[in-house]
Amino acid sequence: MDIKSQVLNIAGKARGAANSLARLSSDIKNGALKTMADALVDQSGHLIEVNAKDLEQAEKLGLSRAMIDRLVLNEKTIAGIAKGLLDVAALPDPVGAVAKMWRRPNGLLVGRMRIPLGVIGFIYESRPNVTADAAALCLKSGNAVILRGGSEAIHSNRAIVQVLQEALQKTHIPEAAIQLIQTTDRQAVHEMLQLDEYIDLIIPRGGEDLIRAVVKDSKIPVIKHYKGVCHIFVDADADPEMAYTICMNAKVQRPGVCNAMETLLIHKNIAKEFLPTMAERFQEAGVTLKGCEKARKIVPGMEPANEDDWYAEYLDLVLAIRIVDSIDEAITHIEQYGSLHTESIITKDYANAQRFLNEVNSSTVLVNASTRFSDGFELGLGAEIGISTTKLHAFGPMGLEELTTTKFIIYGNGQVRT
Amino acid sequence: MDIKSQVLNIAGKARGAANSLARLSSDIKNGALKTMADALVDQSGHLIEVNAKDLEQAEKLGLSRAMIDRLVLNEKTIAGIAKGLLDVAALPDPVGAVAKMWRRPNGLLVGRMRIPLGVIGFIYESRPNVTADAAALCLKSGNAVILRGGSEAIHSNRAIVQVLQEALQKTHIPEAAIQLIQTTDRQAVHEMLQLDEYIDLIIPRGGEDLIRAVVKDSKIPVIKHYKGVCHIFVDADADPEMAYTICMNAKVQRPGVCNAMETLLIHKNIAKEFLPTMAERFQEAGVTLKGCEKARKIVPGMEPANEDDWYAEYLDLVLAIRIVDSIDEAITHIEQYGSLHTESIITKDYANAQRFLNEVNSSTVLVNASTRFSDGFELGLGAEIGISTTKLHAFGPMGLEELTTTKFIIYGNGQVRT
Numbered sequence: 001m002d003i004k005s006q007v008l009n010i011a012g013k014a015r016g017a018a019n020s021l022a023r024l025s026s027d028i029k030n031g032a033l034k035t036m037a038d039a040l041v042d043q044s045g046h047l048i049e050v051n052a053k054d055l056e057q058a059e060k061l062g063l064s065r066a067m068i069d070r071l072v073l074n075e076k077t078i079a080g081i082a083k084g085l086l087d088v089a090a091l092p093d094p095v096g097a098v099a100k101m102w103r104r105p106n107g108l109l110v111g112r113m114r115i116p117l118g119v120i121g122f123i124y125e126s127r128p129n130v131t132a133d134a135a136a137l138c139l140k141s142g143n144a145v146i147l148r149g150g151s152e153a154i155h156s157n158r159a160i161v162q163v164l165q166e167a168l169q170k171t172h173i174p175e176a177a178i179q180l181i182q183t184t185d186r187q188a189v190h191e192m193l194q195l196d197e198y199i200d201l202i203i204p205r206g207g208e209d210l211i212r213a214v215v216k217d218s219k220i221p222v223i224k225h226y227k228g229v230c231h232i233f234v235d236a237d238a239d240p241e242m243a244y245t246i247c248m249n250a251k252v253q254r255p256g257v258c259n260a261m262e263t264l265l266i267h268k269n270i271a272k273e274f275l276p277t278m279a280e281r282f283q284e285a286g287v288t289l290k291g292c293e294k295a296r297k298i299v300p301g302m303e304p305a306n307e308d309d310w311y312a313e314y315l316d317l318v319l320a321i322r323i324v325d326s327i328d329e330a331i332t333h334i335e336q337y338g339s340l341h342t343e344s345i346i347t348k349d350y351a352n353a354q355r356f357l358n359e360v361n362s363s364t365v366l367v368n369a370s371t372r373f374s375d376g377f378e379l380g381l382g383a384e385i386g387i388s389t390t391k392l393h394a395f396g397p398m399g400l401e402e403l404t405t406t407k408f409i410i411y412g413n414g415q416v417r418t
Numbered sequence: 419m420d421i422k423s424q425v426l427n428i429a430g431k432a433r434g435a436a437n438s439l440a441r442l443s444s445d446i447k448n449g450a451l452k453t454m455a456d457a458l459v460d461q462s463g464h465l466i467e468v469n470a471k472d473l474e475q476a477e478k479l480g481l482s483r484a485m486i487d488r489l490v491l492n493e494k495t496i497a498g499i500a501k502g503l504l505d506v507a508a509l510p511d512p513v514g515a516v517a518k519m520w521r522r523p524n525g526l527l528v529g530r531m532r533i534p535l536g537v538i539g540f541i542y543e544s545r546p547n548v549t550a551d552a553a554a555l556c557l558k559s560g561n562a563v564i565l566r567g568g569s570e571a572i573h574s575n576r577a578i579v580q581v582l583q584e585a586l587q588k589t590h591i592p593e594a595a596i597q598l599i600q601t602t603d604r605q606a607v608h609e610m611l612q613l614d615e616y617i618d619l620i621i622p623r624g625g626e627d628l629i630r631a632v633v634k635d636s637k638i639p640v641i642k643h644y645k646g647v648c649h650i651f652v653d654a655d656a657d658p659e660m661a662y663t664i665c666m667n668a669k670v671q672r673p674g675v676c677n678a679m680e681t682l683l684i685h686k687n688i689a690k691e692f693l694p695t696m697a698e699r700f701q702e703a704g705v706t707l708k709g710c711e712k713a714r715k716i717v718p719g720m721e722p723a724n725e726d727d728w729y730a731e732y733l734d735l736v737l738a739i740r741i742v743d744s745i746d747e748a749i750t751h752i753e754q755y756g757s758l759h760t761e762s763i764i765t766k767d768y769a770n771a772q773r774f775l776n777e778v779n780s781s782t783v784l785v786n787a788s789t790r791f792s793d794g795f796e797l798g799l800g801a802e803i804g805i806s807t808t809k810l811h812a813f814g815p816m817g818l819e820e821l822t823t824t825k826f827i828i829y830g831n832g833q834v835r836t
Contacts, residue, residue, distance in 0.1 A: 369830025
């Protein structure tokens with residue numbers, strides 16, 4: 001079969017399975033997730049064996065140690081993946097939930113019931129654990145999923161999906177609930193992105209280049225997240241100790257993730273008191289600081305920040321620092337250079353806290369807390385499928401609910417329109 | 419200025435206004451809507467004069483009487499448009515509402531606050547009242563709107579938007595909140611659909627061809643509604659009188675709209691009792707009936723229905739009728755031929771009512787009520803911007819809330835991630 005036919009065949013099967021998946025009870029879905037978790041552990045010997053092929057290939061291709069580490073399957077990582085499936089089983093099922101109902105003057109009782117989106121296309125890079133995670137979240141939310149992983153992990157992904165499909169068979173759920181595009185040819189992605197009659201949503205996970213390429217080519221709606229240029233604004237009357245702790249956490253705890261701080265804005269009235277100690281602590285932690293002119297007058301050792309730095313997502317131990325005259329200037333800076341991801345204000349001032357929360361329209365806005373909380377688990381969504389920095393359908397961390405939509409359900413007793 | 423520059427200029431101004439529009443209080447927005455309503459009534463003489471140009475052009479082009487009627491502005495229609503603006507002013511403001519907040523174990527208080535989408539592109543045909551309606555709904559929900567009306571109403575649309583912009587000026591709201599693409603050149607639509615950095619959502623309103631063309635060309639998310647092939651299933655133990663009344667209402671009250679019934683499914687066990695009287699009533703009302711073979715054995719006068727009839731959106735006094743063996747066959751028929759718009763079951767059977775509500779995943783599903791209730795006003799949304807038959811972001815009738823999204827707001831007191 002040519003690639004176009006292969007992809008169409010997979011999409012057709014997914015579409016065909018979607019209606020019956022939408023009707024599965026929570027008990028059956030949770031039972032399947034447990035069976036899947038057990039099967040992965042049972043087959044861990046086989047999975048580790050197959051994974052060796054990906055590792056061998058990665059060594060040949062000269063991938064970085066960090067990338068190779070992310071590919072590894074061993075007893076421990078497989079147990080982690082299995083635990084992830086059990087965690088998803090333990091989450092509340094969004095499907096069938098009715099958030100509210102209301103009575104119309106004519107007696108109609110109207111509600112909005114959650115239903116699955118249908119078929120999700122998941123496009124991602126490297127890590128094989130994403131294969132099982134995404135499959136579990138889509139199954140729990142009643143969706144069929146078409147997985148397209150990176151070529152680095154293709155052997156592992158094929159083996160994992162085979163184990164998951166065997167578990168589905170045992171629990172009498174259509175195998176087409178979880179499918180993997182078997183070829184690593186890039187044409188398959190292109191073909192997938194044209195099938196808007198079959199696939200309801202595309203979720204790409206990976207670098208900005210991957211995501212931009214998917215958006216450009218897709219006829220299907222894409223939930224996207226280009227980058228996270230997250231800001232913290234230390235207000236004039238911030239508690240300095242709180243500000244040191246939060247800023248350090250936001251920059252240093254895990255600098256390579258999208259919710260790490262990239263630019264620190266400091267009110268001019270607190271800058272002389274706050275910045276020297278903050279800079280010292282950052283430098284002790286190995287952070288390279290890039291400051292505006294005013295900041296460099298206070299801490300002369302800093303590199304100068306240029307216009308590009310305000311747009312930069314370093315994903316590294318590098319931080320841009322700017323002194324601002326007011327909360328207005330801080331908000332304007334965020335509007336101009338931000339990525340709509342996550343911003344935090346550190347302040348004791350009630351009015352400024354409220355202004356920041358109301359006026360900054362990024363997907364997550366915090367008062368007196370680290371930007372690192374912008375995460376589905378941390379916010380209490382139970383799981384995270386991704387983070388959206390565009391506003392349609394979902395904005396910010398996405399949980400199971402964001403893989404569903406609502407239909408109107410109406411109980412009548414003979415009403416007609418007049 | 420060439421067309422590309424014109425459109426870019428408008429889009430740039432809209433984007434620039436979006437942040438300040440998002441912050442307007444409900445009082446200011448409602449005041450502006452009232453000023454706009456007064457201004458339209460004050461300027462009705464001028465509007466009627468300008469409208470005459472569109473009517474003259476329509477006569478020259480030989481448009482149908484029905485189309486010309488929809489173009490007419492007179493004292494009465496202008497009063498109706500002004501009343502529409504006041505109705506929007508009276509609706510609750512979705513912006514700033516926090517549906518729920520929850521406490522995390524670490525003390526963070528997390529909520530989801532409604533915010534505007536930003537910039538809405540509205541593409542529509544003929545009727546000039548849509549110009550004011552769409553402008554009002556976008557303003558109330560804090561969005562900037564770029565209007566692109568049909569060439570038939572271009573003089574009226576220009577005059578209406580000018581009146582609205584003057585009212586905005588009086589109330590110190592940026593004029594760029596409501597803009598009209600001044601040219602009728604089709605290239606302007608194409609240019610508009612490429613500006614995904616400026617426009618957050620495209621809402622097309624009009625025929626299926628217009629909508630398909632917009633979807634095909636757009637880089638911006640489109641909320642779409644191709645057609646409404648709405649079904650009523652008369653179950654074996656439906657109350658016949660209730661079924662007659664509802665079916666008649668759903669087909670005959672306003673056959674040209676998307677929520678009118680297009681196919682009637684009848685359980686075989688009630689068909690002999692129900693169909694002859696139902697057919698007689700429909701025929702008295704001038705409805706042409708097209709039946710399956712079984713239906714034609716009961717009412718021989720019907721035309722035969724072929725495969726195309728099950729897919730047809732007649733938008734006219736024509737109805738397809740099919741006898742089914744079971745509720746399963748009814749649901750399968752709806753899945754195969756339906757458009758995900760609106761379906762209703764008429765039944766006294768509790769279990770079948772629940773099955774139909776749970777298993778039919780169209781955007782509106784009713785028990786014992788007319789499909790004609792699938793409408794934003796009728797369902798209590800207060801207004802209707804459109805109906806979506808695709809699942810992302812909105813599914814079914816859309817009100818003001820569907821022109822917003824939510825951001826996460828988080829109140830902390832020093833929390834960091836560990």
